[in-house]
Amino acid sequence: NHPAMGCPVTGTAADGCPVSHQAAEFDPFGSDYQLDPAEALRWSRDQAPVFYSPKLDYWVISRYDDIKAAFRDNITFSPAIALEKITPVSQEAQDVLRGYDYAMNRTLVNEDEPQHTERRRVLMEHFTPENLEGHKPMVRRLTREALDRIIDQGEADLVDEMLWEIPLTVALHFLGVPEEDMDKLREYSIAHTVNTWGRPSKDEQIKVAHAVGNFWQYAGKVLEKMRATPDGPGWMRYAIRQQASYPEVVTDSYLHSMMMAIIVAAHETTAHASANMFRRLLEQRELWEEVCRKPRLIPNAVEECLRHTGSVVAWRRITTRPVTVGDVQLPEGARLLMVTASGNHDERHFENPDELDLYRDNAVEHLTFGYGSHQCMGKNIARMEMRIFLEEFTRRLPHMELVPDQQFTYLPNTSFRGPDHLRVRWDPVNNPERRSD
Numbered sequence: 125n126h127p128a129m130g131c132p133v134t135g136t137a138a139d140g141c142p143v144s145h146q147a148a149e150f151d152p153f154g155s156d157y158q159l160d161p162a163e164a165l166r167w168s169r170d171q172a173p174v175f176y177s178p179k180l181d182y183w184v185i186s187r188y189d190d191i192k193a194a195f196r197d198n199i200t201f202s203p204a205i206a207l208e209k210i211t212p213v214s215q216e217a218q219d220v221l222r223g224y225d226y227a228m229n230r231t232l233v234n235e236d237e238p239q240h241t242e243r244r245r246v247l248m249e250h251f252t253p254e255n256l257e258g259h260k261p262m263v264r265r266l267t268r269e270a271l272d273r274i275i276d277q278g279e280a281d282l283v284d285e286m287l288w289e290i291p292l293t294v295a296l297h298f299l300g301v302p303e304e305d306m307d308k309l310r311e312y313s314i315a316h317t318v319n320t321w322g323r324p325s326k327d328e329q330i331k332v333a334h335a336v337g338n339f340w341q342y343a344g345k346v347l348e349k350m351r352a353t354p355d356g357p358g359w360m361r362y363a364i365r366q367q368a369s370y371p372e373v374v375t376d377s378y379l380h381s382m383m384m385a386i387i388v389a390a391h392e393t394t395a396h397a398s399a400n401m402f403r404r405l406l407e408q409r410e411l412w413e414e415v416c417r418k419p420r421l422i423p424n425a426v427e428e429c430l431r432h433t434g435s436v437v438a439w440r441r442i443t444t445r446p447v448t449v450g451d452v453q454l455p456e457g458a459r460l461l462m463v464t465a466s467g468n469h470d471e472r473h474f475e476n477p478d479e480l481d482l483y484r485d486n487a488v489e490h491l492t493f494g495y496g497s498h499q500c501m502g503k504n505i506a507r508m509e510m511r512i513f514l515e516e517f518t519r520r521l522p523h524m525e526l527v528p529d530q531q532f533t534y535l536p537n538t539s540f541r542g543p544d545h546l547r548v549r550w551d552p553v554n555n556p557e558r559r560s561d
């Protein structure tokens with residue numbers, strides 16, 4: 125049901141529509157949701173956990189149990205729209221994309237069964253614990269080098285000086301992509317996020333379309349180069365080798381789309397999650413100091429930060445049949461925005477959910493990596509990176525603090541969240557490695 129045709133809840137005329145004032149006003153591009161999506165939906169968790177948003181033309185789901193149940197049933201709640209452009213693309217922007225032969229197709233994250241499980245199985249093997257272990261020394265080295273570069277400066281923007289670069293380098297290494305053109309890739313990734321989850325103006329859409337088109341062509345070229353050395357390292361070459369055995373499952377179009385999607389999935393998410401983590405811990409100095417004193421808390425601190433301020437705050441599904449969620453009847457084809465950040469702050473599941481509790485024993489049950497058969501395949505890579513960041517920083521810069529009174533800004537979009545900049549400072553005279561005691 126389209127809202128113009130009457131109330132999407134009851135099917136009655138629009139003037140009898142029970143969409144509440146708050147539901148009508150809900151704007152995922154407004155400042156409340158951008159700054160704190162969980163807080164912006166507190167009213168919904170309490171009063172209307174499933175509601176129709178006329179501004180977005182989506183149903184919004186805000187409670188933990190409802191979101192988890194939808195994740196669990198990927199047949200009724202299809203992920204097909206997970207990467208759909210949330211803002212319709214103008215004809216001009218579509219023409220620009222066509223000029224680049226842009227043909228982004230399904231990738232694991234938005235694929236239905238049975239193809240999804242077939243492909244996930246064929247490609248999963250590369251995500252073994254041993255493979256993960258193999259990337260650890262590199263993450264440690266990159267973090268130490270980044271720290272060496274800033275340690276005498278006394279201040280830094282952690283996002284600009286390391287939190288983008290390291291997850292991107294790790295992502296490229298994991299994929300086996302040469303570490304060239306990193307600045308270009310950062311620009312491309314941001315464009316991809318705006319293109320998929322943002323609300324770009326008409327002019328911005330054209331700019332973004334050029335960047336996304338270039339990204340698409342870049343991904344194609346890298347893939348071609350890799351085909352010449354299929355025995356080399358990385359997940360993409362592994363997928364190329366798997367293509368020889370399973371040509372129907374791993375198609376050319378699939379490889380090309382994956383190449384582009386994974387660069388974004390692997391690095392932007394981890395960069396934002398790490399920035400959120402440093403921010404939250406430093407904002408509550410006593411928690412930061414506790415982690416410095418007790419490094420054994422680090423794994424749970426990472427998990428709790430992912431719960432409290434995750435880098436993916438909402439994910440999408442579409443219903444394939446009429447279904448009831450909470451006590452709301454949804455029609456077939458209902459588009460859902462499941463606000464995982466809100467689920468993560470649901471007091472029905474997490475005690476004192478707004479508190480950042482380093483000892484929380486169910487922090488790991490957060491929804492930031494999704495849940496069920498599509499749950500994030502890279503979650504342990506992200507965790508590993510975030511743990512190493514904390515290990516190195518708490519050891520070498522325990523006296524680091526946030527630069528006071530800074531305003532945090534975010535790239536306006538529904539789903540990916542992390543500050544554009546995170547400025548910290550410290551007195552290099554007090555660096556532990558300088559002290560002789």
Ligand code: HEM
Nearest residue numbers: 232233390393394397436493494495498499500501502506
């Ligand atoms: C899927 C979040 C890092 C690869 C997902 C999904 C979410 C997510 C929400 C969708 C889950 C669902 O539909 O149930 C995150 C966050 C990250 C992160 C918050 C960092 C903190 C990574 C990394 C990689 C990666 C580092 C790869 C190296 C994937 C893949 C999928 C996925 C391949 C698709 C899985 C499928 O549909 O079967 N991620 N991700 N992610 N992620 Fe991540």
